Amino acid sequence: xxxxxxxxxxxxxxxxxxxxxxxxxxxxxxxxxxxxxxxxxxxxxxxxxxxxxxxxxxxxxxxxxxxxxxxxxxxxxxxxxxxxxxxxxxxxxxxxxxxxxxxxxxxxxxxxxxxxxxxxxxxxxxxxxxxxxxxxxxxxxxxxxxxxxxxxxxxxxxxxxxxxxxxxxxxxxxxxxxxxxxxxxxxxxxxxxxxxxxxxxxxxxxxxxxxxxxxxxxxxxxxxxxxxxxxxxxxxxxxxxxxxxxxxxxxxxxx
Amino acid sequence: xxxxxxxxxxxxxxxxxxxxxxxxxxxxxxxxxxxxxxxxxxxxxxxxxxxxxxxxxxxxxxxxxxxxxxxxxxxxxxxxxxxxxxxxxxxxxxxxxxxxxxxxxxxxxxxxxxxxxxxxxxxxxxxxxxxxxxxxxxxxxxxxxxxxxxxxxxxxxxxxxxxxxxxxxxxxxxxxxxxxxxxxxxxxxxxxxxxxxxxxxxxxxxxxxxxxxxxxxxxxxxxxxxxxxxxxxxxxxxxxxxxxxxxxxxxxxxxxxxxxxxxxxxxxxxxxxxxxxxxxxxxxxxxxxxxxxxxxxxxxxxxxxxxxxxxxxxxxxxxxxxxxxxxxxxxxxxxxxxxxxxxxxxxxxxxxxxxxxxxxxxxxxxxxxxxxxxxxxxxxxxxxxxxxxxxxxxxxxxxxxxxxxxxxxxxxxxxxxxxxxxxxxxxxxxxxxxxxxxxxxxxxxxxxxxxxxxxxxxxxxxxxxxxxxxxxxxxxxxxxxxxxx
Numbered sequence: 233x234x235x236x237x238x239x240x241x242x243x244x245x246x247x248x249x250x251x252x253x254x255x256x257x258x259x260x261x262x263x264x265x266x267x268x269x270x271x272x273x274x275x276x277x278x279x280x281x282x283x284x285x286x287x288x289x290x291x292x293x294x295x296x297x298x299x300x301x302x303x304x305x306x307x308x309x310x311x312x313x314x315x316x317x318x319x320x321x322x323x324x325x326x327x328x329x330x331x332x333x334x335x336x337x338x339x340x341x342x343x344x345x346x347x348x349x350x351x352x353x354x355x356x357x358x359x360x361x362x363x364x365x366x367x368x369x370x371x372x373x374x375x376x377x378x379x380x381x382x383x384x385x386x387x388x389x390x391x392x393x394x395x396x397x398x399x400x401x402x403x404x405x406x407x408x409x410x411x412x413x414x415x416x417x418x419x420x421x422x423x424x425x426x427x428x429x430x431x432x433x434x435x436x437x438x439x440x441x442x443x444x445x446x447x448x449x450x451x452x453x454x455x456x457x458x459x460x461x462x463x464x465x466x467x468x469x470x471x472x473x474x475x476x477x478x479x480x481x482x483x484x485x486x487x
Numbered sequence: 488x489x490x491x492x493x494x495x496x497x498x499x500x501x502x503x504x505x506x507x508x509x510x511x512x513x514x515x516x517x518x519x520x521x522x523x524x525x526x527x528x529x530x531x532x533x534x535x536x537x538x539x540x541x542x543x544x545x546x547x548x549x550x551x552x553x554x555x556x557x558x559x560x561x562x563x564x565x566x567x568x569x570x571x572x573x574x575x576x577x578x579x580x581x582x583x584x585x586x587x588x589x590x591x592x593x594x595x596x597x598x599x600x601x602x603x604x605x606x607x608x609x610x611x612x613x614x615x616x617x618x619x620x621x622x623x624x625x626x627x628x629x630x631x632x633x634x635x636x637x638x639x640x641x642x643x644x645x646x647x648x649x650x651x652x653x654x655x656x657x658x659x660x661x662x663x664x665x666x667x668x669x670x671x672x673x674x675x676x677x678x679x680x681x682x683x684x685x686x687x688x689x690x691x692x693x694x695x696x697x698x699x700x701x702x703x704x705x706x707x708x709x710x711x712x713x714x715x716x717x718x719x720x721x722x723x724x725x726x727x728x729x730x731x732x733x734x735x736x737x738x739x740x741x742x743x744x745x746x747x748x749x750x751x752x753x754x755x756x757x758x759x760x761x762x763x764x765x766x767x768x769x770x771x772x773x774x775x776x777x778x779x780x781x782x783x784x785x786x787x788x789x790x791x792x793x794x795x796x797x798x799x800x801x802x803x804x805x806x807x808x809x810x811x812x813x814x815x816x817x818x819x820x821x822x823x824x825x826x827x828x829x830x831x832x833x834x835x836x837x838x839x840x841x842x843x844x845x846x847x848x849x850x851x852x853x854x855x856x857x858x859x860x861x862x863x864x865x866x867x868x869x870x871x872x873x874x875x876x877x878x879x880x881x882x883x884x885x886x887x888x889x890x891x892x893x894x895x896x897x898x899x900x901x902x903x904x905x906x907x908x909x910x911x912x913x914x915x916x917x918x919x920x921x922x923x924x925x926x927x928x929x930x931x932x933x934x935x936x937x938x939x940x941x942x943x944x945x946x947x948x949x950x951x952x953x954x955x956x957x958x959x960x961x962x963x964x965x966x967x968x969x970x971x972x
Contacts, residue, residue, distance in 0.1 A: 282927050286919070306926035315927075322924040326942025335938065336928035343929065375942065392928065 233298065235260050235400055235431050236281075241292035243280050249290070250276040252456035258400070261428040265442055266435045267467060268453035269475040274435045275319060277453070278404040281433070282316040283309045297399060310336075311343035313399030317389040317406050324376035329388070330358060332376045333395055340396060361394040365421045383414035390421040401425070402433045407441035419444030439471040452478045516577040522546060525677055528577050532646055532680075537657055545666035545676030558670050562833040563862040563894055564802050566775065569740060576678040576711070631695065638694050640724075641686040645713055648684035655686055659717055663746040663783045663810070671742040671804075672779040675711050679744070682712035687722035687753075696952055698727040714745040718753035720786065725756040727955060741800075743778045751786030751813065758951055759807075760959050762799035765966070770829025770858070773801025780807035781837075784816035784845075792819040793836070794950045796959040798966040801830060806864065808837035811845035811873075818847040821947040823959070825966055826859025826891070835865035835896075840873035840906075849880040852944050855891035856967055862894040869906040876906040884914040885943050887936070887967070937964035 236258040243251040250273045258264050268274045279287045281294070283306040294301040297312060304312065324332060330351075338348040349357075359369060365387045377385050386406055393401055403422070407415055422445050426432070434447060442450070442464060450466040451458045452475075459478050460466065470478070516527055525546045529539040552558075553571065635642055641652060649656050666676035687693050718724050741763065747755045757780075766773025776799075782791035793807040809818030820836035838847035853861040861884065869876040884893035893914055901908065917939055925935035941948070941960050948956045 282923075284923055305932075306923060307929050307931050310927055310929040318924065318927075322918070322920050324921055324925070324939060324942055326945035327938055332925075332928075332938070335934070336925075336930055339929040339931070339934070396928065 234258060234295075235297055236301075236433075237295045239293045241277075241280070241294065242290045243276060244288050244290055245276065245286065250456055251280070254292070254453075254456075254458060256451065256458065258431045258433065260399075260431055261426075262449065263426065263432045263434065263445065263447045264449045264451060265447040265467065266433060266451050266453055267437070267439070267470060270437065272453045273456045274437075274453055275404055278316060278402050278433070278435050281309075281314065281402050282306060307339070308343075310396075311340045314402070315393050315396055315398035315400070316402040316404060317386075317393060319405040319408060321377045321380075321385040321389055323378045325378050327376055328373045329376050330355065330372045333358060333392055336392070337395060358391075358395060361391050364394065364424060365391050366417050367391060382409040383411065386410055386418055387414065387421070390418055394421060394425060397425075397430075399429065400431050400433070402435065404435045405437065406434070407436055407438060415441065416444060439467045442467045454478055516575055518575045519572050520546075520574070520576060520678070524576055528678060528680070531577060532649075534649055535653055537653070538649055541660065541666070542677050545673050546678075548667055549670065549673035549677055552670050552673060559804075562804050562864070563860065563896075564804060564831040564833050566802055569775070571674075574740060577680060634694050638691050639688045640691060640693050641684065642697055643684055645679070645682040645684050645715070648715070652684070652686070655717065656684070656715070659715055659746065659748055661746075663748060663781050664744050664779050669779060671777040672744050675713060675742045675744045675779070679711040679713040682743070683714045683716075683726075685716040685724060685726060687718045687724045689719045690721040691719075692722070693724040696725045696727055698729065710741040710743075712743045714743070716746070716755055716757070717748045718750060718755050718789075720750045721752045722750070723754045725952065726758070727952065728757070728759045728761075729955075729958075741774050741776050741778070743780075745778070745780040745807075747782030747791055749782065749784050749786060749789035749791055749816075752788045753786060754790040754792070755782060756792045757782070757794070757807070758955055759793075759795040759797075760951075760955060760962060761795065761797045761803070762962055762966075764801075765799045765828065765830050766801040768828050768857075770801070773830070774799065776800035776803045776805060778805045780805065781810065782808070782818070783810045784813055784818060784842075786813040786816070787842075788815045789813050790817040790819075792817075792821075792950070794821040794947065795823070795834075796947070796951070796962065797822070797824040797832060797834060798962050800832075803830075803832040803834050805834045806836055808839070809847065810839045810841065811847065812841045813845075814842040815844045815846075816842055817845070819950075820847075820849045820851070821950045822851045823854070823944045823947045823963070824852070824861055824863075825854040825963060826856070826861045827966055828857040828859065830857075831860045833862040833864055835863045837866040838868070838878060840867075840869045840876040840878070842873060844875040845873055846876075847878045849878070849882070850946050851880075851882045852947055853882075853884045853893055854887070854940060854943070854963075854967075855884070855893050856887035857891060859891045860894070861892065862896065864896045864898075866898040866900070867908065869901045869903050869908075871902045873903050874905050876903060878907075879909045880911070881946075882910070882912045883943070885940070886914065886916045933964070936967060940964075940967065
């Protein structure tokens with residue numbers, strides 16, 4: 233059974249239709265990359281998957297692990313195993329990283345009927361994941377994302393993903409604002425999490441990320457529609473020919 | 488102590504559910520205020536002559552002010568004029584004598600407690616049933632009294648203090664907040680029914696945190712209470728005031744006075760978690776919490792520290808202040824004030840620097856939600872002789888929704904050029920992106936809001952004793968329930 237099945241998804245923001253009929257199926261263990269120019273609807277797709285309220289779904293259906301994703305609140309989707317790494321991680325002053333992440337983990341465990349994890353068991357787990365992302369332990373007690381550099385924020389997102397162990401990870405422009413060293417660290421963390429059960433959707437503008445996290449499928453999103461799908465080689469082709477190439481194809485196809 | 492804490496927690500975790508009244512026989516004066524009423528109050532309490540005289544002087548001063556309509560009008564709050572003649576100034580349940588078992592308690596009262604969800608052994612405490620040693624709470628209360636007596640600490644109701652320690656009351660009553668201080672302080676001085684009294688002798692570190700919990704429930708204090716705390720040379724005391732106990736107040740005006748006196752090298756830490764009835768969602772009803780709190784850091788190196796978490800009351804008018812008279816004395820004010828629905832708060836502090844090298848810190852966190860209006864009003868005054876005076880003020884406001892308001896009125900008056908003043912202020916809105924971020928990690932919306940608020944208040948909460956801090960966090964969450972759509 234597929235993990236994620238998107239059918240004819242239409243969505244609008246402030247009355248403007250951004251997604252105009254998306255179909256996408258993601259099976260367990262698959263890594264899909266959604267590529268596209270600015271304004272094509274990549275981030276909107278990510279936000280809709282994460283159930284952000286201000287994104288209004290006007291038509292279509294999404295099933296996630298056999299359940300109706302569109303009927304879920306953001307926290308329910310999260311508890312069902314959907315994780316989004318934010319393009320712009322948010323700062324929460326006064327709440328330590330460790331406290332926040334344990335609260336999140338325990339909310340998810342509670343939802344699944346599991347026992348809550350106490351601080352004694354949680355800290356070693358968190359420290360291990362932080363080492364993997366090469367984050368200093370001082371980040372444990374720093375307020376969530378406050379005063380973090382862009383790269384630190386992105387690494388912190390992957391630390392969270394590693395702790396929460398989602399079934400589906402949606403990475404929204406995780407490569408943006410990263411220098412090459414940080415990108416390698418992030419990619420290492422993400423690759424370490426690839427497994428037969430876990431699926432990923434990488435939303436990105438550039439092919440660069442895909443050198444380090446090699447996807448199984450690449451989809452090109454233009455003007456709210458997937459205009460082309462293929463293997464990793466499609467990303468390279470895009471890199472060479474530019475997005476105007478697919479736009480031309482789309483125009484051709486319409487004619 | 489932990490069972491005490493649990494009790495307090497059990498009690499205060501209840502949401503406000505006061506939409507019912509209980510019919511009980513009361514010993515109560517008819518509404519109205521005049522000299523006869525003052526005499527009647529003093530007589531009922533069996534007070535010595537000096538108290539009656541003081542009350543009468545206060546009453547006469549208040550009556551003059553009332554004639555001149557001299558109620559303070561400068562605060563940023565709105566309410567209909569109060570008819571002071573419509574209030575009854577003395578009210579106590581008739582059955583004051585100790586009862587042997589719950590069977591003897593008025594079933595109406597028990598019914599009320601049941602509605603409030605208060606556990607049985609606590610019902611006994613609240614109803615004033617003679618507490619036998621079987622109950623944890625009781626043995627706690629007993630050990631508690633013994634321990635304090637051993638240390639020489641006096642902790643009793645104001646009435647008891649008037650009876651047993653009249654010399655101390657006479658010496659200190661009104662020495663920090665004279666009855667002429669303001670309209671509501673004058674009213675309180677005239678009619679106050681009871682309150683707390685604490686005296687910590689020289690060199691004594693009070694062996695435990697003092698809490699009003701036991702006393703209030705046992706004594707049934709009214710709405711005009713008065714607290715007097717004296718820390719003699721080198722003494723230390725931490726006092727906790729939880730206004731969350733289920734006190735049945737029929738009238739809405741609550742005008743209390745608190746006076747603190749710290750002698751040389753003494754420290755008084757005073758923490759409040761206030762959760763009086765805030766009124767309903769439409770702003771109907773609720774307590775007018777018009778309170779005068781002031782501490783005098785009288786001696787050298789003395790310290791007065793106020794921490795308050797104000798979540799209740801329809802209107803809060805309250806400025807816990809410090810008079811820094813002794814050289815090197817320290818004053819602190821840490822405050823969280825929350826207004827939701829139609830609540831209004833005008834709160835802050837005054838730091839009056841008189842002695843040399845005096846230091847004050849002010850940290851105020853205002854949270855406004857619904858149609859709530861939240862005002863910080865603070866004054867820092869460095870007098871001529873206060874060479875080396877220093878103040879740090881931080882004043883942050885958080886807005887939830889777009890119908891509430893946050894206002895800041897900081898006054899600074901410096902008469903000594905060596906003073907150092909720092910003032911930081913910020914106003915922010917609780918972000919939809921912050922809430923969504925937390926939700927995306929699995930945390931519910933309500934929890935997300937409470938987490939963000941607690942982060943905002945962290946600098947204040949860390950000043951509270953541990954158990955109180957936990958309490959305060961829960962209280963904030965409850966008070967904000969439903970404020971984020």
